[in-house]
Amino acid sequence: MDVKAETLELVKKIKEKQEYIDYLNYRSILERHEELLCQVEEFRRKNFEIQVSHQYGAYNAYENLISLKQDYKELLSEPKVKMFLDAELKLSKLMASVYDTITEEIEFDTHFLE
Numbered sequence: 001m002d003v004k005a006e007t008l009e010l011v012k013k014i015k016e017k018q019e020y021i022d023y024l025n026y027r028s029i030l031e032r033h034e035e036l037l038c039q040v041e042e043f044r045r046k047n048f049e050i051q052v053s054h055q056y057g058a059y060n061a062y063e064n065l066i067s068l069k070q071d072y073k074e075l076l077s078e079p080k081v082k083m084f085l086d087a088e089l090k091l092s093k094l095m096a097s098v099y100d101t102i103t104e105e106i107e108f109d110t111h112f113l114e
Contacts, residue, residue, distance in 0.1 A: 014094070023091040026084035033080065040081055043072045044088075 030037045054061030
């Protein structure tokens with residue numbers, strides 16, 4: 001079996017994981033509420049931008065995250081949103097674990113990123 005086929009096998013296994021199934025289910029629920037989905041997408045984009053800016057030396061990232069969460073406090077208290085974001089976080093952790101394992105096992109030097 002070649003690497004592409006093996007990768008597709010891994011993808012198939014990930015798609016069978018509860019983290020992925022939950023993510024899709026909660027995403028589907030949000031998609032039925034267009035305005036709510038737009039607000040969540042805006043929050044996610046801003047959250048991502050703050051996290052990336054921190055990696056590039058922005059020293060006020062923590063304060064910006066606190067402010068962002070305060071600005072979106074009402075949205076983040078919505079049960080559908082909370083469940084989606086929790087599911088997204090669990091899937092992200094699963095994917096990070098996969099990436100970390102691959103990187104460690106092939107001894108791919110990423111120390112320059114630290």
